[in-house]
Ligand code: K1U
C-alpha cells in the first residue's frame with residue numbers, strides 16, 4: 001500500500017470533472033486500498049479520486065467512531081435528498097479550515113463497489129454530509145465555493161502563506177499546532 005499526495009486548494013487540478021470507472025480490476029482495488037490508507041493517515045473521514053489527482057468517480061469514506069468501517073462508492077449518484085442542515089465542514093485539500101455549509105440531512109445513493117457490484121444505501125448524519133462533499137469533489141467543486149468570494153480569497157491567501165512558510169522553513173518545528181475539526185460540527189460526531 002502507499003500514501004498518495006493530496007492536492008491542495010487552489011490547485012487547478014481540483015477543478016477537473018471525474019469520469020466514470022469502467023474497468024473493475026486489480027489496479028482499481030490497489031488504488032482504493034491506497035486511498036483508504038491515505039484517508040486514515042491524513043486523518044480524514046472521506047477522500048475522492050480528484051484529491052489524489054485520479055479523475056475517476058471513486059470515493060472512500062469511514063465515518064465510524066472506531067475507524068473500522070471502510071466504505072467504497074464508485075460511480076455514485078444521489079437518488080433522493082431530504083432535509084437540510086448547516087454544519088462545520090473541513091477538507092483535506094483545504095487544510096485546517098472549517099466553515100459552515102448547508103447540506104441535505106438524508107440521502108439515498110446508488111453506487112458500485114470495488115468489484116462492480118451495484119448497491120443502494122440510505123445515509124444520514126456525517127455519512128450523508130461526507131458523501132455530498134465527496135461528490136462535489138468529483139464534479140470539481142470545493143466546500144469553499146459555498147462561501148463568499150471575500151472569505152474564499154482570505155483562505156487562499158492563508159494557505160499560500162502557510163505553503164511558502166513550510167517551503168522556506170523545512171525541518172523547523174511548526175509555529176502553530178494544526179487546527180482540530182470542531183467536535184460539534186453540525187451535531188456531527190467526527
Ligand atoms: O474530502 C475531504 O476532504 C475529506 C473531509 C470530509 C468531510 C469532513 C467533514 C465534513 C464533510 C466532509 C475530511 O475528512 S476533513 C478532516 C476531518 O473531518 C477530520 C480531521 C481529523 C480527525 C477527524 C476528522
Ligand code: ZN
Pocket residue numbers: 090091092093133137
Ligand atoms: Zn474535501
